[in-house]
Amino acid sequence: xxxxxxxxxSTSYRVRIALNLKGxxxxxxxxxxxxxxxxxxxxxxxxxxxxxxxxxxxxxxxLGQSLAxxxxxxQKFPEPRLIPEAIEKRARVLEFASLIACDIHPxxxxxxxxxxxxxxEVSPEQKSAWYRHWVAEGMAGVERMLxxxxxxxxxxxxxxxxxxxxxxxxxxxxxxxxxxxxAYKRSMRIFxxxxxxxxxxxxxxxxxxxxxK
Amino acid sequence: xxxxxxxxxSTSYRVRIALNLKGxxxxxxxxxxxxxxxxxxxxxxxxxxxxxxxxxxxxxxxLGQSLAxxxxxxQKFPEPRLIPEAIEKRARVLEFASLIACDIHPxxxxxxxxxxxxxxEVSPEQKSAWYRHWVAEGMAGVERMLxxxxxxxxxxxxxxxxxxxxxxxxxxxxxxxxxxxxAYKRSMRIFxxxxxxxxxxxxxxxxxxxxxK
Numbered sequence: 034x035x036x037x038x039x040x041x042x043s044t045s046y047r048v049r050i051a052l053n054l055k056g057x058x059x060x061x062x063x064x065x066x067x068x069x070x071x072x073x074x075x076x077x078x079x080x081x082x083x084x085x086x087x088x089x090x091x092x093x094x095x096l097g098q099s100l101a102x103x104x105x106x107x108q109k110f111p112e113p114r115l116i117p118e119a120i121e122k123r124a125r126v127l128e129f130a131s132l133i134a135c136d137i138h139p140x141x142x143x144x145x146x147x148x149x150x151x152x153x154e155v156s157p158e159q160k161s162a163w164y165r166h167w168v169a170e171g172m173a174g175v176e177r178m179l180x181x182x183x184x185x186x187x188x189x190x191x192x193x194x195x196x197x198x199x200x201x202x203x204x205x206x207x208x209x210x211x212x213x214x215x216a217y218k219r220s221m222r223i224f225x226x227x228x229x230x231x232x233x234x235x236x237x238x239x240x241x242x243x244x245x246k
Numbered sequence: 247x248x249x250x251x252x253x254x255x256s257t258s259y260r261v262r263i264a265l266n267l268k269g270x271x272x273x274x275x276x277x278x279x280x281x282x283x284x285x286x287x288x289x290x291x292x293x294x295x296x297x298x299x300x301x302x303x304x305x306x307x308x309l310g311q312s313l314a315x316x317x318x319x320x321q322k323f324p325e326p327r328l329i330p331e332a333i334e335k336r337a338r339v340l341e342f343a344s345l346i347a348c349d350i351h352p353x354x355x356x357x358x359x360x361x362x363x364x365x366x367e368v369s370p371e372q373k374s375a376w377y378r379h380w381v382a383e384g385m386a387g388v389e390r391m392l393x394x395x396x397x398x399x400x401x402x403x404x405x406x407x408x409x410x411x412x413x414x415x416x417x418x419x420x421x422x423x424x425x426x427x428x429a430y431k432r433s434m435r436i437f438x439x440x441x442x443x444x445x446x447x448x449x450x451x452x453x454x455x456x457x458x459k
Contacts, residue, residue, distance in 0.1 A: 102337075174296050
């Protein structure tokens with residue numbers, strides 16, 4: 034398998050964790066989204082119509098969108114299952130993943146921050162307030178969900194799931210942007226737990242071949 | 247079943263389509279997101295920790311996040327299946343749905359437009375340009391995916407899927423905001439096809455009990 038990835042992209046980070054958890058070895062194909070490599074016409078036409086990272090290449094099947102990739106991996110390599118089969122638990126895990134993948138991450142990713150900077154010409158303080166605002170809104174929801182469902186060391190008990198795979202990169206991203214996350218106690222406890230797991234540790238941005246400061 | 251819904255919310259619209267396609271009757275519980283009813287503490291604590299619409303109530307199980315709800319309905323009421331089982335087709339449908347649900351809709355929803363207005367105090371022209379920019383970026387990706395995969399009257403052939411359930415509300419939303427979508431020929435052909443389907447027609451904002459101009 035090959036993964037088109039950018040070290041700091043939290044959607045790429047999700048897929049790296051999932052591949053590691055399933056013990057699937059993969060080659061990283063770096064795509065520098067800071068310099069716009071994800072918008073190059075060959076990439077968009079031949080690899081990923083979403084014009085984004087990540088994209089998984091499994092023989093001749095190429096697939097974009099992190100949640101679709103993780104579902105695909107879960108179908109093809111079901112051990113360990115990241116999306117549970119039991120109907121209500123499955124629903125809770127997908128609900129949690131959507132809160133991060135639809136409500137938090139998209140409004141704070143690189144293309145949005147660039148637009149705020151370059152088109153709307155907001156101040157650095159306004160950009161930072163924007164980022165912190167959506168993190169605070171979203172993480173409050175994450176904590177409410179964890180208050181309702183969290184029991185074990187992971188979001189949903191003793192088994193790691195897609196919820197953890199989405200939560201950890203989101204927290205790492207927010208910490209990198211200097212957000213104060215101390216109020217989100219369950220989330221931070223899960224983040225610390227994940228940091229000690231080799232599948233999560235090996236997926237960190239600083240461990241990637243394209244890492245740069 | 248009961249559905250907490252707002253007539254103009256395109257995520258609520260997705261779930262209404264899915265319920266109609268499966269022939270599940272439901273009671274609409276209107277939540278006015280313009281006046282902030284989705285942020286009321288009883289709603290957030292007891293109904294939907296995401297502090298958003300939609301939320302499905304199935305006996306004593308309440309679930310937020312439209313994609314999680316549709317997966318839940320697909321598990322519990324598999325006819326007709328909206329998320330295919332065949333591994334590569336399933337991946338393509340989820341990839342398409344994610345492009346809309348993660349890359350287009352979240353950056354243009356009401357809370358973002360309100361923040362642009364009220365906090366960043368952008369001009370009406372800047373707000374409109376923001377909306378059109380992300381629609382154009384996203385719809386270009388949608389068309390690239392359709393160019394690759396579309397054959398029949400729906401996004402993925404003869405059977406309606408989650409891809410159509412996500413695409414139609416997104417297009418309706420963009421048309422309401424006066425976006426020119428004439429370049430997206432496959433998308434618009436599917437939109438016109440869906441408009442003639444009773445499950446899609448009955449889910450339109452103007453047909454909802456809480457509709458207002």
